[in-house]
Amino acid sequence: MVEKEIDWAAIASHPKFVELHQAKMRFLVGLWVFGATSYFLLLVGAISFPDLFNARIMGRLNFGYLFCLFQFVLAWAIAIIYTRKSNREFDPLTTELVEMILKEECQ
Amino acid sequence: MRYLFLPLLMVLIFGTSALAADVSAQAAPGGPNAVAAAAAKAPPGLAASPQAPAAAAAKAQAPAPAPGGKKMQTNRTFTISMFLLIIAATAGIVVWASKSTTTASDYYAAGGGISGIQNGWAIAGDFLSAATFLGITGLMSLFGPDGFMYSVGIIISFLTILLIIAEPCRNAGKYTLGDILAFRSSSRVVRAVAALSAVVVSIFYLLGQMVGAGKLMQLLLGIPYKVSIIGVGALIIVYVALGGMKATTWVQIIKAALLMFTGVVLSVGILWKSGFSLFAFFDSVATSPQIQDHVRGVMKHPVAQPGFDYGQRFLELGLFFKNPLDQVSLGLAWILGAAGLPHVMMRFFTVPNAKEARKSVVASMFLIGLFLIMVSFLGFGAALYVTPQKIMALDKGGNMAGLMIAQYIGGGAGTVTGDLLLAFVCAVAFATILAVVSGLVLASSAAIAHDLYVNVIKKGKADQGTQIKVARVASFFVGAIAIVLGIACENLNIAQLVGLALAVVASANFPVLIFALFWKRFNSAGIIAGLVVGTVVTIGILMVSPNMTYPKKVAADAQKVVLALEKKQSEAGGLSAVELKTLEKAKSDYVLNKEGTSLVGLDAPLFPLKNPGILSVPIGFFVTIAATFLFRNRREEEMFEELFVRQTTGYGMAKAAKH
Numbered sequence: 001m002v003e004k005e006i007d008w009a010a011i012a013s014h015p016k017f018v019e020l021h022q023a024k025m026r027f028l029v030g031l032w033v034f035g036a037t038s039y040f041l042l043l044v045g046a047i048s049f050p051d052l053f054n055a056r057i058m059g060r061l062n063f064g065y066l067f068c069l070f071q072f073v074l075a076w077a078i079a080i081i082y083t084r085k086s087n088r089e090f091d092p093l094t095t096e097l098v099e100m101i102l103k104e105e106c107q
Numbered sequence: 108m109r110y111l112f113l114p115l116l117m118v119l120i121f122g123t124s125a126l127a128a129d130v131s132a133q134a135a136p137g138g139p140n141a142v143a144a145a146a147a148k149a150p151p152g153l154a155a156s157p158q159a160p161a162a163a164a165a166k167a168q169a170p171a172p173a174p175g176g177k178k179m180q181t182n183r184t185f186t187i188s189m190f191l192l193i194i195a196a197t198a199g200i201v202v203w204a205s206k207s208t209t210t211a212s213d214y215y216a217a218g219g220g221i222s223g224i225q226n227g228w229a230i231a232g233d234f235l236s237a238a239t240f241l242g243i244t245g246l247m248s249l250f251g252p253d254g255f256m257y258s259v260g261i262i263i264s265f266l267t268i269l270l271i272i273a274e275p276c277r278n279a280g281k282y283t284l285g286d287i288l289a290f291r292s293s294s295r296v297v298r299a300v301a302a303l304s305a306v307v308v309s310i311f312y313l314l315g316q317m318v319g320a321g322k323l324m325q326l327l328l329g330i331p332y333k334v335s336i337i338g339v340g341a342l343i344i345v346y347v348a349l350g351g352m353k354a355t356t357w358v359q360i361i362k363a364a365l366l367m368f369t370g371v372v373l374s375v376g377i378l379w380k381s382g383f384s385l386f387a388f389f390d391s392v393a394t395s396p397q398i399q400d401h402v403r404g405v406m407k408h409p410v411a412q413p414g415f416d417y418g419q420r421f422l423e424l425g426l427f428f429k430n431p432l433d434q435v436s437l438g439l440a441w442i443l444g445a446a447g448l449p450h451v452m453m454r455f456f457t458v459p460n461a462k463e464a465r466k467s468v469v470a471s472m473f474l475i476g477l478f479l480i481m482v483s484f485l486g487f488g489a490a491l492y493v494t495p496q497k498i499m500a501l502d503k504g505g506n507m508a509g510l511m512i513a514q515y516i517g518g519g520a521g522t523v524t525g526d527l528l529l530a531f532v533c534a535v536a537f538a539t540i541l542a543v544v545s546g547l548v549l550a551s552s553a554a555i556a557h558d559l560y561v562n563v564i565k566k567g568k569a570d571q572g573t574q575i576k577v578a579r580v581a582s583f584f585v586g587a588i589a590i591v592l593g594i595a596c597e598n599l600n601i602a603q604l605v606g607l608a609l610a611v612v613a614s615a616n617f618p619v620l621i622f623a624l625f626w627k628r629f630n631s632a633g634i635i636a637g638l639v640v641g642t643v644v645t646i647g648i649l650m651v652s653p654n655m656t657y658p659k660k661v662a663a664d665a666q667k668v669v670l671a672l673e674k675k676q677s678e679a680g681g682l683s684a685v686e687l688k689t690l691e692k693a694k695s696d697y698v699l700n701k702e703g704t705s706l707v708g709l710d711a712p713l714f715p716l717k718n719p720g721i722l723s724v725p726i727g728f729f730v731t732i733a734a735t736f737l738f739r740n741r742r743e744e745e746m747f748e749e750l751f752v753r754q755t756t757g758y759g760m761a762k763a764a765k766h
Binding site: 006007008011012013016017021024028031032033035036039040042043044046048049050052053054056058059060061064068069071072075076078079080082083086087091094095098 | 144212252253255256257259260262263266267269270271310357386389390394420423424426428429431434435437438442462465466468469472473476479740745748749751752753755756760
């Protein structure tokens with residue numbers, strides 16, 4: 001393979017690339033912050049708000065225990081959402097964009 | 108050859124000095140005391156989750172644990188044959204893998220030929236250590252769903268790995284963390300510091316597992332502690348040195364599958380006992396008189412308060428954790444720390460591309476999540492069917508709960524099926540330890556051989572043969588060090604080291620890694636300052652935290668026991684033999700400890716929390732940022748665009764591999 005000098009700066013500063021990257025980061029960080037916040041709510045709430053967390057919801061099961069279970073469901077949901085979004089949107093767009101920018105460079 | 112000694116020496120000095128400090132921490136006050144003894148009694152190394160079982164053990168220290176004698180009733184023939192079966196199977200994998208390990212890429216990253224799903228199983232294997240299985244089951248069997256919060260920490264830590272770490276690391280790295288950090292900088296100091304950091308973190312983590320393995324073998328097979336450690340260590344050296352990443356991965360996959368199978372069998376067994384009705388199951392947990400009695404003891408209510416539902420309390424949170432700040436601290440260690448563990452990061456280099464890396468994280472999230480939910484059934488099931496009293500009689504920290512419930516589900520001690528199931532679960536726990544330690548030894552040896560030897564000493568110029576040879580020698584030495592330290596640390600509160608590893612990663616490695624991937628201004632100064640200061644500060648805070656032994660506190664507790672027993676003696680006109688022994692012990696503890704101070708000369712902890720995260724993480728970030736601004740480096744800023752485009756797009760990866 002011939003080593004072609006790639007102008008990384010040209011890709012990095014291309015407005016479309018910047019735009020796509022920002023959209024992706026907003027999406028990722030948003031999901032992360034959401035997940036992290038709910039986790040810390042559980043950690044703190046379990047001790048600070050016993051009335052809410054000990055409220056019985058189903059039979060013997062209380063809010064705190066169900067909240068723990070919900071964290072698993074949430075983590076799985078985030079994993080699925082992210083995978084779908086990446087496979088359908090981010091990955092193809094990124095590849096397309098880089099190819100396009102490199103072509104522009106060559107001309 | 109002489110170059111080999113430099114990294115080795117550095118590791119030895121770094122590793123042993125950190126540990127020597129801790130050893131003297133426990134030894135200084137003048138002999139073992141109740142807390143240390145209780146904590147050491149529980150195989151705390153089983154705790155990959157920071158501090159769980161050790162804390163449980165420390166909590167349950169009140170009367171000094173009954174000396175020895177109590178052992179799990181096992182069928183040695185079954186257990187030993189199961190262990191041999193596991194060893195034979197894993198050894199077979201190693202021999203098979205060693206045949207196709209000819210290049211450095213084969214050795215460190217299995218040639219990038221692991222599929223996403225396979226890697227997902229292997230990552231699950233890395234996270235589901237014996238601690239998760241035995242430690243969390245034990246914690247839940249004694250303290251209810253608080254143990255479940257550890258599980259939540261594990262699954263949530265995957266959000267960081269999935270969303271922020273996995274794909275960029277796959278795109279930008281090659282074999283180690285050092286590759287990513289040194290991408291922009293040609294500084295050999297950066298490489299060296301990154302390598303040392305990886306080795307220190309892995310050794311902390313590894314020690315917990317090693318000591319856990321030793322204790323487990325001692326308890327189950329009656330093999331002396333030292334012999335177990337040497338045996339386990341020798342096995343792992345052979346596995347890692349010969350088989351490299353490919354063998355380690357397959358051992359992880361098989362062990363994860365065994366663990367999942369165990370989880371399914373045991374949870375179905377438990378549900379079957381309660382007629383497959385979850386509500387009936389939880390109802391019987393809450394109405395069990397033994398559990399109610401146990402909760403009353405935990406809450407220190409000498410007499411039952413009328414109208415208080417102790418059984419329901421067992422199903423509520425907050426029986427074990429009391430301090431919200433400590434919780435946040437622990438949460439920080441998990442959510443930031445797990446993502447930067449060197450042996451976990453290494454896993455992303457075994458898959459061909461970022462898409463597979465993503466797939467592997469998602470697969471592992473489902474596997475780990477399912478397993479953790481099953482573990483919660485095991486915990487409740489153990490509390491219900493084995494009872495907390497019997498679990499604590501065998502081990503104060505509850506680490507044997509998972510094994511006891513297996514024996515119960517199989518039909519109880521002495522029955523063929525009960526013993527067989529117990530032997531099987533023991534062997535699976537053993538396989539788990541082998542696999543996790545292999546991963547850790549591989550990560551350390553990669554840091555030494557690839558970062559220190561090839562890139563620092565040889566400046567990146569070493570042929571494949573030499574690279575593999577060095578890596579094998581390095582894994583031999585890391586394994587040897589693990590054996591030596593494992594024996595030296597038999598009586599240490601090891602879970603502390605595992606918690607420490609996570610806290611160090613969260614405060615030092617994580618900020619550095621994030622900035623290296625996403626911040627243009629970031630530079631070598633930031634990397635070095637972040638790694639060094641973050642690590643030192645975290646260890647420093649731990650030194651003045653309640654995790655250390657404070658002799659004056661021990662003396663005060665001993666004095667309370669003395670007073671209570673003497674009062675009883677004068678009132679009842681005598682004490683039983685056991686009580687007299689306790690009195691003797693408390694008196695001598697008091698005398699030994701009343702003048703002492705902690706390792707750093709303190710009477711009481713300066714830092715109130717067990718987990719340093721809430722303070723050390725912000726300090727780590729701050730120092731990293733400050734150093735970056737202080738020592739600006741234009742050249743490294745210019746290099747950022749290449750790294751940035753590569754890590755986001757995966758473009759130019761072929762070139763990256765030759766980097």
